[in-house]
Amino acid sequence: MPAVSRALAILQLLARSPEPLTLKSISEGLDLVTSTCLHILRVLVDEGMVKVEPGTKRYSLDVGVLSLARSVAENNPFPARIQAALDRLSEAWNVTTIGVKVSGVEDLVVLSLARSRGPFRLYVEVGSRFPALTSATGRLVSAYADLSDAELARRFKTLAWENPPDLETWKKEVRAAQRKGFAIDRGNYMSGITVIAVPIFDAQKRMTHALVALGVADQMTSERTKSLTVDLVREAKALS
Numbered sequence: 314m315p316a317v318s319r320a321l322a323i324l325q326l327l328a329r330s331p332e333p334l335t336l337k338s339i340s341e342g343l344d345l346v347t348s349t350c351l352h353i354l355r356v357l358v359d360e361g362m363v364k365v366e367p368g369t370k371r372y373s374l375d376v377g378v379l380s381l382a383r384s385v386a387e388n389n390p391f392p393a394r395i396q397a398a399l400d401r402l403s404e405a406w407n408v409t410t411i412g413v414k415v416s417g418v419e420d421l422v423v424l425s426l427a428r429s430r431g432p433f434r435l436y437v438e439v440g441s442r443f444p445a446l447t448s449a450t451g452r453l454v455s456a457y458a459d460l461s462d463a464e465l466a467r468r469f470k471t472l473a474w475e476n477p478p479d480l481e482t483w484k485k486e487v488r489a490a491q492r493k494g495f496a497i498d499r500g501n502y503m504s505g506i507t508v509i510a511v512p513i514f515d516a517q518k519r520m521t522h523a524l525v526a527l528g529v530a531d532q533m534t535s536e537r538t539k540s541l542t543v544d545l546v547r548e549a550k551a552l553s
Contacts, residue, residue, distance in 0.1 A: 319345060320353050324362065324374065333371035382440065391522060392425040392439075398524070398548045403427035406541050408528040411437065415520055418445050418458050418468070424522075431529065447472050448502035449510035450523045452483070456491035457512065457520040475504045495542055500530055507533040509542050511549040524549045 322343050327334060334342075340350035354372055357363035361377030395412040403410045404427075412425040423441040445454045446468050455465060465487070469480055478486070478501050490496035498508040507530045513522040524545055533541075 316353065319343070319349070320357060323350070323353060323357065324378070327363065327372060327374050330373075333366060333369070333373040335369075335371055339372065389424065395522075395524070395552060396425050396427070398552065399425055399427040402526060402541075402544060402548065403429055406526065406528070406537075406544070407431055407532075408526045408541070409437075411525040411527070413443075413450060413523050413525060415445065415450075415454055415522060418454060418460065421445050421450055421454075421523070429528070431532075444472060447474070449496040449498040449508040450525055452487050452490040452496035452498070453510055453512050453520065453523060455487045456496075474501050476501050495546055497538065497542070505530050507538065509538065509545060511542070511545045512553075513549050514553040522552075524552070 323339060326339060326342055336347065336351055336354065339345070339354070340347045343350070345353075354363060354365070358365055358372075358375075361375050363372055363377075364375040365372050391412065391414070399410040399412060402408065407429050409429045410427045411423055414422045414424050416422060421443045423437055423439055423443075425439060426437065443450075445451060451472070455468075460468070462484070465484060466480060469483060486496065495509065495511045498510075500506060502508060506527055508525065508527050510523050510525045512520040513524060515521045526541060526545055528541075
């Protein structure tokens with residue numbers, strides 16, 4: 314239904330914005346008729362999902378979304394199932410480990426994490442969203458998404474990397490990820506950071522989640538990376 318889609322689009326826009334937005338910026342950003350946008354915003358304000366600053370008339374998310382997020386966290390068994398594995402891997406290998414939900418080919422959502430003991434700290438929190446095809450996890454998503462070469466190329470152009478690989482290299486790595494059952498990003502997504510990702514499948518063999526480890530590249534020797542990958546694959550198979 315259009316009204317529901319528009320309301321969700323407004324919530325997502327406000328979630329992405331670092332500061333409150335005016336009615337004009339929201340309606341123009343989503344290409345909505347101003348009166349329609351205002352009507353939806355008023356409903357969202359009444360429901361406690363959005364708040365409006367009386368003086369500036371700017372809109373931002375309100376605490377109502379927290380209750381929804383809390384319900385998701387409490388009723389989703391995945392974070393509870395994966396947390397022990399994340400904690401063990403992080404402690405054993407001194408890396409940051411993350412459990413992510415794969416939402417199609419658009420977004421990855423962080424559901425749980427364990428931070429490394431070292432000085433490296435990835436700026437990520439539970440609930441953070443990332444483009445699904447980026448980094449090591451993106452190679453896996455691409456491998457299992459059954460996208461055409463043309464669609465892969467189109468989506469590749471939209472990705473943000475610090476040190477982007479060329480398209481042909483990336484496509485080879487996507488094919489290798491499907492063959493090997495894991496993917497590694499060596500400084501492409503974030504300079505100086507090695508990212509290892511392994512898929513977690515549901516009963517229908519669909520990739521629904523991923524187990525991810527991030528470490529400082531200088532500390533991730535070839536042998537260490539290989540051993541950590543084996544450990545990650547073992548945990549992912551147990552969780553699938």
